[in-house]
Amino acid sequence: MRTWLYKADTQLSPYVYISPFFILFAVFGLFPLGYTAWVSLHDWSLLSDEHSFVGLGNYSELLADPYFWNALRNTLSILALSTIPQLILALILAHLVNRPLRAKTLWRLGMLLPNVTSVVAVVVIFSQLFGRDFGLINWLLESFGLGRIDWQAGVASSHVAIAAMITWRWTGYNALIFLAAMQAVPKELYESATLDGATAGQQLRKITIPSIRPTIIFVVIVSTIYGLQVFAEPQLFAGGGPNGIIGGPDRQFQTLTLYMYEHGFNRGFEFGYASATAWVMFGLIVLAAAVNYLITRRIRSSR
Amino acid sequence: MRASLRRLLVPIMVTGLLATAACGSDEQPGGNEKITLNVALFGDFGFKPLYEEYQKAHPNITIKERISDYAAHHQSLISHLATGSGAADIEAVEIGYLSSFTATPNRFHNLLDLGAGSLESQWLPWKWQQGLSTDKKTLIGLGTDVGGMAMCYRTDLFKAAGLPTGRDEVSKLWPTWEEYVATGKKYKAAAPKSYFMEASGNMFRAMVEQASTGVYDDADKLIVDSNPAVKKAWDLTVDAIASDQSAKLAAWTPEWSAAFGKGTFATIVCPAWMTAYIETNAKDAAGKWDIAAVPGGAGSMGGSHLALPKQGKNAQAAYDLIKWLTAPEQQKKIFKATGNFPSTPSLYTDPDLTGFSKPFFNNAPLGKIFTASAQAVQPQHQGPKQGDVFNTIGAGLGRIEQGKQNAADAWTQVLSDVAKLG
Numbered sequence: 001m002r003t004w005l006y007k008a009d010t011q012l013s014p015y016v017y018i019s020p021f022f023i024l025f026a027v028f029g030l031f032p033l034g035y036t037a038w039v040s041l042h043d044w045s046l047l048s049d050e051h052s053f054v055g056l057g058n059y060s061e062l063l064a065d066p067y068f069w070n071a072l073r074n075t076l077s078i079l080a081l082s083t084i085p086q087l088i089l090a091l092i093l094a095h096l097v098n099r100p101l102r103a104k105t106l107w108r109l110g111m112l113l114p115n116v117t118s119v120v121a122v123v124v125i126f127s128q129l130f131g132r133d134f135g136l137i138n139w140l141l142e143s144f145g146l147g148r149i150d151w152q153a154g155v156a157s158s159h160v161a162i163a164a165m166i167t168w169r170w171t172g173y174n175a176l177i178f179l180a181a182m183q184a185v186p187k188e189l190y191e192s193a194t195l196d197g198a199t200a201g202q203q204l205r206k207i208t209i210p211s212i213r214p215t216i217i218f219v220v221i222v223s224t225i226y227g228l229q230v231f232a233e234p235q236l237f238a239g240g241g242p243n244g245i246i247g248g249p250d251r252q253f254q255t256l257t258l259y260m261y262e263h264g265f266n267r268g269f270e271f272g273y274a275s276a277t278a279w280v281m282f283g284l285i286v287l288a289a290a291v292n293y294l295i296t297r298r299i300r301s302s303r
Numbered sequence: 304m305r306a307s308l309r310r311l312l313v314p315i316m317v318t319g320l321l322a323t324a325a326c327g328s329d330e331q332p333g334g335n336e337k338i339t340l341n342v343a344l345f346g347d348f349g350f351k352p353l354y355e356e357y358q359k360a361h362p363n364i365t366i367k368e369r370i371s372d373y374a375a376h377h378q379s380l381i382s383h384l385a386t387g388s389g390a391a392d393i394e395a396v397e398i399g400y401l402s403s404f405t406a407t408p409n410r411f412h413n414l415l416d417l418g419a420g421s422l423e424s425q426w427l428p429w430k431w432q433q434g435l436s437t438d439k440k441t442l443i444g445l446g447t448d449v450g451g452m453a454m455c456y457r458t459d460l461f462k463a464a465g466l467p468t469g470r471d472e473v474s475k476l477w478p479t480w481e482e483y484v485a486t487g488k489k490y491k492a493a494a495p496k497s498y499f500m501e502a503s504g505n506m507f508r509a510m511v512e513q514a515s516t517g518v519y520d521d522a523d524k525l526i527v528d529s530n531p532a533v534k535k536a537w538d539l540t541v542d543a544i545a546s547d548q549s550a551k552l553a554a555w556t557p558e559w560s561a562a563f564g565k566g567t568f569a570t571i572v573c574p575a576w577m578t579a580y581i582e583t584n585a586k587d588a589a590g591k592w593d594i595a596a597v598p599g600g601a602g603s604m605g606g607s608h609l610a611l612p613k614q615g616k617n618a619q620a621a622y623d624l625i626k627w628l629t630a631p632e633q634q635k636k637i638f639k640a641t642g643n644f645p646s647t648p649s650l651y652t653d654p655d656l657t658g659f660s661k662p663f664f665n666n667a668p669l670g671k672i673f674t675a676s677a678q679a680v681q682p683q684h685q686g687p688k689q690g691d692v693f694n695t696i697g698a699g700l701g702r703i704e705q706g707k708q709n710a711a712d713a714w715t716q717v718l719s720d721v722a723k724l725g
Contacts, residue, residue, distance in 0.1 A: 046385040047407050124557075131558045133567060152553070153705040239556030240372055242694035249701025250708075265378045267691050267724055268403065269385075 033282075036275045044272035051272070058276035068277070070251050071259035072284075074159065078234075078255065079227035081163035082170075087219065089171045094178035095204045108179065111172030122169055123236040130161040130237075152238065158253040165233045170226070174219050181215035182208055217296040224288050228281065231257035256281050338620045339365045341391035345376035348395065348447065348607075349641035353633055357624065364620060373397065384410045384612060392615040393625055396444055397607050399690030401433060404443055404610070406523070406687045408436035411443040412611040417622040419445065425631065429682030430646040434608050437523075444608025445629045448643035450574030451677035452509060452597040452604055454483075455581060458665065459591050460569040464493040470667060474596040480510055480539055483598040487548040490569060498550035498568040501559065503540045503704060504697035505572040510536035511693075512683065513602035518693070518721075519686030527692065527721045537696070541710045544703050551704045560584040563592075572597065574604040575644030575673045582642075582663050594667040601679030606646065644673045651678060688724050695720045 040058055044051045062068050097107050114122070129136050130151040138148045151161045189207050198206065209216070234253045238244040245262045247254025254262070260281070264274030342350065347370060354366040369391065371379070377400045383390035396404060404411065414434075419442055423431055426446050434444040454477075458468040466486070467473055477483035483506075487499035500506060511517050514532035519525060527533050543549060550568040552559040562568060563585035571577070573594060581592055609625040611618055627633060634645035635656055642661075650656045651674045659670035686692070699717035702708040708716070 046381050047403055049409075128557050131561075133558050134561050134565070135558075150551075150705070153707075239553050239559070240374070241554045241556070242697060243553050243556075243701075244374070245694070246698060249698040249705060265374075265381075266694075268688055269381055 036278055039272055040275035040279050042272045044270075044275070046269035046271050054272070058273045059280070062273065062276050062280060067251060067254070068259060071247075071254045071256045074155075074247070074251075074253055075228060075230070075255045077155075078159050078162050078166070078230060078253070079224065081159055082166035082230075083220070083223045083227055085163075086167045086171050086174060086223065087216070089167070090174035090178055090219070091204070091209070091216075093171065093175040094182055095200070095208060097175070098179055098182045098208075099200075108176065111175050113172065114169050115173040117169075119169065119232045120236060123165055123233055126161065126165045126168070127237050127239075130164075152243070152248055153252070155250075155252045158234075158237075158248065162230070162233045162237060162253060165237070166227070166230065170223065174223070177215060177219055178212060181212035185211040213296075217292070220296065221289055221292050224292060225285055228285050228288060229257055230255050231261070234258055235261070256284075335363050337363050337365070338617050339367060340393060340617060340621055340624055342366060342368045342393045342395075342624075343376065343380065343391035344368065344370050344395045345373045345397065346370065347641070349637045349643065350628060352640070353628060353636065357627060364624070366624070380612075383614075388614055390612040390614055392611065392617055392621040394610050394612055395447070395607050396610050398433060398450075398605060398685060399693075401444065401608055402685045402689050403687045405434070405436045405441075408441040408443050410613050411441070412613055412615070412618045412622070413440075414442040414445065414611070414622065415440075417618060419622070419626070422626070425647050425649070427646055427648055427677070427680070429680065430606070432682065433685065434610075444610040445625050446646040447607045447609060447629055447634070448576060448605075448637070449646045449677050449680070450576060450603045450605030451644050451673040451680065452512075452602045453573045453575075453672050453676055454570055454595045454597045455573035455577065455592055455664075456570045456595060457566055457568075457588075457591055458593050460494065460497060460566055461490075464490045464497075464569070466490060466493075468593070470593050470595045470665075473593075477598040480506070480536075480598045484539055484543045484546075484548070487543055488546050491546060491548055497566075499548035499570060500543065501550050501552045501562065501568045501571045502554065503544050503549045503551075503700045504693075505554070506543065507536050507540040507696065507700060508693055509572045509597065509602060509604060510539070510599060512604050513599045513681070515681055515683065517683050517685070518689065518696075519684055521684050523686045525686065525692065525721060525725050527696070528718050533696075537700075537714065538710075540700060541703060544700065545710075549704055551701075553701075564588050566591065572604070574606075575638075575642055575669075576605060578642040578661070578664065578669065582661075589663045590665055592663065593665045594669065594672055596672065597676065601676045601681075603677070603680045638670075642669065644677060646677075648678070691724055692721055695724065 039051075041053060041055060042051045043054045043057070093111060097104070097111070101107060128134075130138075132138065132148065132150045132152070135151070137151075142148055149157050151157045185208060189211075190203055193203050193207060234247050234255050235244045235258060237253070238247060243249065245258065245266055247258050256277070260274050260277040263270045263277065344350070350368065354368070358364055358366060370376075376395070377397065380390060380394050380396070381400075422445075427449065430446040430449060431442075434442050434446060436443065454473075456473060461468050461473065466489070467476070476486045490499045511533055514530070514536075516526065516530060516532065518527050518530070518533060550562065552562055552568070560580075561584075563581050564587055566588065571581075573581075578594070585592065609629060611621050611625070615621055629647075631645065631647040631650050634647055635650055635653070637643050638645055638656065639659060645656070657670045657674055658668070660666045660668045696717050698720075699708075699713040702713050702716075703710055
């Protein structure tokens, strides 16, 4: 009996110790995921008690809806417009702060400030900056003799405005992650490069970027996942009216999450359909992560 | 410690007993039990001072209010109803959502079982009807305000455009919507740099709300494609957009709010509740806004009910509170404080109400204007996805405003989008 207990202790205890994470993950991660899949197979409205099974009907309806593809296009466009400048700026910022500076901590902490600010506050301020009639940016454009832009009306202009909000919030955060990785790069490399007459730009391209490649991969993947789920920025940018649901009258900045919100929380609360959208989005995110991984792995091996 | 506690408790209990005694037979047996009632609203209904009054008369009741914005409030209400918990004892429901609840009333207390039947004559008949389920057996809400319509306009902009500024002459400019749009054309000719209306969607919505049938027929079937009143409103609105009358502002955006004060547009369709928004958004423009009659006679836009979700435990206490809050006397106080117009016709002859005016609007007789408007309302049947249908058509008008589509293409897309809602 005692040996049995002892055996059980040594063999089971490790699992018990790590179980809290898995139990929590099952309750708050796995179960909702599975339940959403179940709901997505039904004609499931929050307003009624009848939930009839429709199989993959929601999925086929979704993939046949041009507004879904429009939302996907918008999401990818905003993703590209925000992630690429964000990563380039973050790299440059991190590189600048990584050099000997006065009040180092102040600069580094300052970079995190936009990320600490609530997304609502950021979007409210940016929406005013990008305002059509009284916005600061249009005022500047006009004083340089350029025309005003109705930022919300155009496809490209609204995407740029939303991408600017995302870039503002996440550049500093990513720069800090890059900075942490840069600190691990041996100082000798920079010293000898400086002796050889390499400029700061050359050092960034030839030493820093190759050395922190794994961190860049990580940041790219995380930013992509965030970018595919962008919701608060376009929703609040449109104001409190119906544009916050469909992303402008022509759906010019409706993202995938807004599309899901449109169906899940409006139009009779079609939770089945919204769940199907959620699953398709999940698939897309997994796909995007996989593609990212493959591309970056190739870059790494080709070094 | 214990003695001091008793010293504190005794007076409270005595007051409680006295208060109960004072309330007389009205009170339920066991009315001394401490009850907390949660009230969930969208925007400020102006209830706060009334709670204090009510709590003073009913010391066992504590009222807690939570306010969120329009969309968030209704969405969380629906999720709370679906999941069976989390809803407040008393929930406000706007007319745009009410019809989706009256179609499936089983998640609310039937107010007829709680004694509301005898109160029917207190409300405008159509306001009462709106709270009834499709089979007329369940009443889910008691009416608060109605959105009797008027037309708010800027006197300074009218003067600059050579139009009359007195509210009676202005009302005479537009007995019909056609004449309203014609006035807009005159305005544009005289003041080409400013706009006549804030956005075209409100004009369209007002026209449809005035018709005897709107976007749904009495059997809840969508008739956007076949109702001539809808097409007529659409065509006239398109005409107004074509003559560049609309400032193309999306409601509830910062640009929209700022425009009230800056004076970039001259008129806005004004349901009674809108007057409060104008006042708060255009503090510096006092005296520049005035109120005239709405084209087309009358009509109601917006308005709310108070409903009791079935998951609430204190149905009777909650019912007593909403009965009191929606009683004429309280509705009058709310109107004076916020501009939300009462739904109880007994007030429409009350000089205290009809004589009410506001200095902000050049002392315009708000009471008289909105009374006339609310009395002339032709009740119209509202269907389950009323709000979504109007949003869909509004997006079509928005596409024309933003130059993305011509009127014919926008209409085709509206019809196919509306059909998908069905």
